[in-house]
Amino acid sequence: xxxxEHVLGIDIxxxxxxxxxxxxxxxxxxxxxxxxxxxxxxxxxxxxxSTNIWRAVCSATRRAREAAxxxxxxxxxxxxxxxxxxVLLDKAYRPLALSPGEEPFDIIVWMDHxxxxxxxxxxxxxxxxxxxxxxxxxxxMQMPKLKWLKRxxxxxxxxxxxxxxxxxxxxFQCTGSFERSVCMLACKWxxxxxxxxxxxxxxxxxxxxxxxxxxxxxxxxxxPVGVDLGALTEAAAADLGLTTGCRFxxxxxxxxxxxxxxxxxxxxxxxxxxxxxxxxxxxxxIAAQPERCAVPGVWGPYPGALGDAFVANEGGQSITGxxxxxxxxxxxxxxxxxDDVHGALSEILLERLAKGDPAPHTHVCPDFIGNRSPLADPxxxxxxxxxxxxxxxxxxxxxxxxxxxxxxxxxxxxxxRMNAHGYAIDTLHLSGGHGRSAxxxxxxxxxxxxxxxxxxxxxxxxxxxxxxxxxxGFNGDxxxxxxxxxxxERVQAPDPAMAELHATRYQAFKALYAGRLDG
Numbered sequence: 001x002x003x004x005e006h007v008l009g010i011d012i013x014x015x016x017x018x019x020x021x022x023x024x025x026x027x028x029x030x031x032x033x034x035x036x037x038x039x040x041x042x043x044x045x046x047x048x049x050s051t052n053i054w055r056a057v058c059s060a061t062r063r064a065r066e067a068a069x070x071x072x073x074x075x076x077x078x079x080x081x082x083x084x085x086x087v088l089l090d091k092a093y094r095p096l097a098l099s100p101g102e103e104p105f106d107i108i109v110w111m112d113h114x115x116x117x118x119x120x121x122x123x124x125x126x127x128x129x130x131x132x133x134x135x136x137x138x139x140x141m142q143m144p145k146l147k148w149l150k151r152x153x154x155x156x157x158x159x160x161x162x163x164x165x166x167x168x169x170x171x172f173q174c175t176g177s178f179e180r181s182v183c184m185l186a187c188k189w190x191x192x193x194x195x196x197x198x199x200x201x202x203x204x205x206x207x208x209x210x211x212x213x214x215x216x217x218x219x220x221x222x223x224p225v226g227v228d229l230g231a232l233t234e235a236a237a238a239d240l241g242l243t244t245g246c247r248f249x250x251x252x253x254x255x256x257x258x259x260x261x262x263x264x265x266x267x268x269x270x271x272x273x274x275x276x277x278x279x280x281x282x283x284x285x286i287a288a289q290p291e292r293c294a295v296p297g298v299w300g301p302y303p304g305a306l307g308d309a310f311v312a313n314e315g316g317q318s319i320t321g322x323x324x325x326x327x328x329x330x331x332x333x334x335x336x337x338x339d340d341v342h343g344a345l346s347e348i349l350l351e352r353l354a355k356g357d358p359a360p361h362t363h364v365c366p367d368f369i370g371n372r373s374p375l376a377d378p379x380x381x382x383x384x385x386x387x388x389x390x391x392x393x394x395x396x397x398x399x400x401x402x403x404x405x406x407x408x409x410x411x412x413x414x415x416x417r418m419n420a421h422g423y424a425i426d427t428l429h430l431s432g433g434h435g436r437s438a439x440x441x442x443x444x445x446x447x448x449x450x451x452x453x454x455x456x457x458x459x460x461x462x463x464x465x466x467x468x469x470x471x472x473g474f475n476g477d478x479x480x481x482x483x484x485x486x487x488x489e490r491v492q493a494p495d496p497a498m499a500e501l502h503a504t505r506y507q508a509f510k511a512l513y514a515g516r517l518d519g
Contacts, residue, residue: 006070008078008246009465010057011254012036012166014109014281017053019060020462021068021075024470026485028458030067032060039105041098044113044369047105050087050095053166054173054239062241072242078174079226079249079469081257081461082167084188085109086142088149091161093172098156107166108145111282111318113369115144116378118151118207127203129190134298136376140318142188146216147209163216165189167251174240174248175230182222183252186302187314193222193303223250224304225260226471226478249472255284255314256306257464262429262455263288264467264482267310275418275425277411277444278461279434281322285315285373285414293422297374298414307479313423315373315414320407321433323366323382327403333396346439349401353442357501359398362386365512366406374417375516383512404439405502408447409509413517415448427451431460446498447506456488463487 006029007022015038020031034056039047065075086108088096097104108114122137122144123130130137137144142163150157164172165184171177185191191199198220204210212218223229229248237244252260259276263286266274271289278284288310292301300313319326328334328341337344352358363385370378384399415425428450434440435454445452457463467485471478510517 004074005076006068006074007466007469008061008064008075008242009462009469010061010078010080010170011257011461011465012053012057012080012082012170013254014083014111017056017060018459018462019057019064020459020466021064021070022463022466026463026466026487028462029070030064031459031462032063032067034059038109039099039101044116046109046112047098048085048107048109049101049103049105050107050169051103053107057170058239058241065241073245075242075246077249077469077472078246079465079471080167080170080251081254081465081468082165082170082251083110084140084184084253085166086145087162087164087166087169088160089162090159093162096156096159098153110140111369112145113139113378115139115148118147119144119378122147122207125203125206127206128200129192129203131294132186132190132192132301134294134300134373134376135296138299138372138376139378140372141190143190143207143209143212146212147207150208160215161217165253167253171229171248171251174232174236176233177229178217178219179223179229179250180219181225181250181252183225183256183305185222186305187253187299189218191222224308224476225250225252226468226474226476226481228472247472249469251465251468252305254278254461255286256312257468258284258431258461259286259306259429259464260467260478260482261457261460261462261464262431262453264307264464264479266429267307267479271310272422272424274427274429275415276429276431277434278432279320279430279440280432281319283317283320283407283411283432283434285411286312287418287423287425288312289423291422295418295421297376297417299373308477310479313418315418317366317407317410318369318372320366323368323403323407324400326368327396327400331392331396331399333393336393342437345397345400346437348397349404349439350442357505358401359386362398362402363505363508363512364399364402364406366403366410373414375513385512404443405447405505406509408440408443409506411444412448412506413510415450416517425450427453429453429455431455441492442495445492445494447502449494449499451494452492453489454492456490
């Protein structure tokens with residue numbers, strides 16, 4: 001790649017589509033963001049529109065390129081990171097509407113939990129794919145969601161001509177290719193990329209989904225992250241404001257892009273000690289090592305999801321940043337702190353923390369929509385304990401503090417589980433919105449007892465997408481690319497003076513789960 005060529009990284013998150021223009025050595029020249037719409041037609045149902053998302057991707061791409069001041073022809077590579085939401089197209093590959101709207105809602109969003117019953121039925125089979133899912137099928141995965149559609153919306157299910165992860169759909173939208181990423185297929189579809197495995201047709205028959213491979217246009221093989229998928233079609237290039245000289249590289253789930261952009265440079269150095277923590281609306285915890293390592297209640301092992309020669313494990317918390325936003329909306333006092341409520345609370349709580357625990361008797365169970373890891377129980381619900389007749393403002397501050405610490409203790413519980421099953425994690429590679437909060441950065445270090453490594457890359461997830469885009473020029477060696485593009489880092493060490501405070505609070509946190517976190 002010459003110095004005049006540029007790379008486009010796309011990140012499709014829960015609330016927006018972002019585009020970043022990078023140089024070939026990983027320097028981001030500009031980014032742009034466009035919001036995307038959300039539809040909640042019923043409890044536990046969350047939908048989006050691929051038409052709306054495509055328009056947002058195109059808008060962000062055009063504005064990012066203009067801000068970067070580079071020509072359309074100079075953008076020769078692109079790739080994507082995206083949430084693991086499920087896109088549905090009909091047999092003519094048009095949006096297949098779940099709900100009506102000006103732009104049809106044809107996406108079941110990752111956080112949609114309509115398929116809880118179907119997920120439990122998948123788990124009850126005891127099928128072989130469960131060994132790659134920590135032993136439990138999640139309603140956030142694609143087979144339970146499609147099984148729900150087959151059961152509750154059979155006429156719609158019969159119309160499906162394509163069903164795919166959002167990132168794979170973008171590759172299809174841009175190139176027309178039906179190939180899928182190993183990251184998406186292994187992590188969310190029960191596909192086992194190991195030689196001689198692939199789709200477990202016996203398991204699919206047992207869950208009454210034997211027809212899903214043909215119906216969803218699923219391939220028999222998975223493509224490594226970073227390999228060339230093809231050139232942009234004329235229609236896609238016109239919409240994006242690019243040219244057909246731009247080629248699309250196989251992408252990945254957004255959390256894995258964040259891990260690639262932060263952990264990728266260090267993965268060959270003591271991998272058992274390292275955990276990527278990608279904290280935003282939700283939080284994903286991704287670790288990888290050369291050997292296959294099964295961890296109960298933690299998704300994986302996933303070969304190749306983060307790069308060849310490594311097998312990934314993924315723990316998660318379904319709502320984290322979304323929980324803090326919810327608390328702000330739930331308490332009337334949340335409106336008293338200005339436009340940057342989280343920043344204001346960070347300053348207040350850090351000042352109080354210097355004098356001791358800001359709310360020693362207030363605790364929160366943060367699993368308002370279930371626990372993804374390490375308990376893998378979608379039926380758990382949130383709780384707030386220790387409230388008194390403080391002023392509304394003071395009650396809000398204390399609950400916010402308790403929730404913030406609880407989110408970090410959820411990470412600590414995942415670390416404990418992983419360290420009991422083959423890891424020795426003592427270093428966190430933090431990215432996402434949580435990494436921009438002084439309060440959360442300190443809590444992740446002090447509350448887990450781990451070193452926190454923070455990348456100086458302004459947008460690690462977009463950088464991960466750019467690394468995937470560049471992978472095609474390195475035979476798909478995305479980890480090798482990540483090393484060459486490594487930005488600077490800074491480290492936040494745990495404060496030993498905080499250890500007792502967090503040990504006490506962590507025990508109170510675990511008590512909220514009635515001993516279930518002690519196993």
